[in-house]
Amino acid sequence: MNGDGAPQGARGTALRRHALALRCPWCGGGRLFAGWFRMEPRCSGCGLRFEREAGYFLGSIYINYGAAIVLALVLHLLMQFVWQVPTVVQMVLLGGVIALFGLGFFRWARALWLAFDLRFDPPRPEEFGPPR
Ligand SMILES: [Zn+2]
Known part of the structure; x- marks a missing residue:
């Protein structure tokens, strides 16, 4: 179990499922992309900042x-x-x-990278802002 009460395996499955739908991997609510290549800065559902640090999505290139x-x-x-x-x-x-x-595959590579990272490094409270 992790902090939100979901078993680890279920959390990983939910993260991937939301990511493959190009939704916020954390809550499944907000869209990840405003256009084909342009990401939303934050989740409209939970307020999670998608680019967690500078150069964050460099890792998605490995997936792609x-x-x-x-x-x-x-x-x-x-x-x-x-x-x-x-x-x-x-x-x-x-x-x-x-x-x-x-x-x-660009968008799915970024979404899967975010889901993978959130699975092993859950967001800290300061990564959430007001939902847009
Ligand atoms: Zn969210």
Whole structure:
């Protein structure tokens, strides 16, 4: 059990579920994004400041990169051994797919990073402000 009475496993599941819906991982209430690339500064539900410190979302790049690598590996294996696509064509296709994937997955990478961080480093009272 943690401070809010939820069992640790349930808290982790809720954090991920809210993050995948691009909602505040902590309360599930407020939207994380005001546009495709622009985040809300605070949760409209609980007031949590999303950028917890300067450069906070740098870690989300690891999630985005890791997901892109897994996708590229799966596509490469399919193209190499199932579809038998020439190597040059694979390189061009994978370059394009990875670039587009990185842009498309941007929001979920940030949301998952925030959920992961909140799971292991719950917010302190000073991280909450008036909900917007
Ligand atoms: Zn919230």
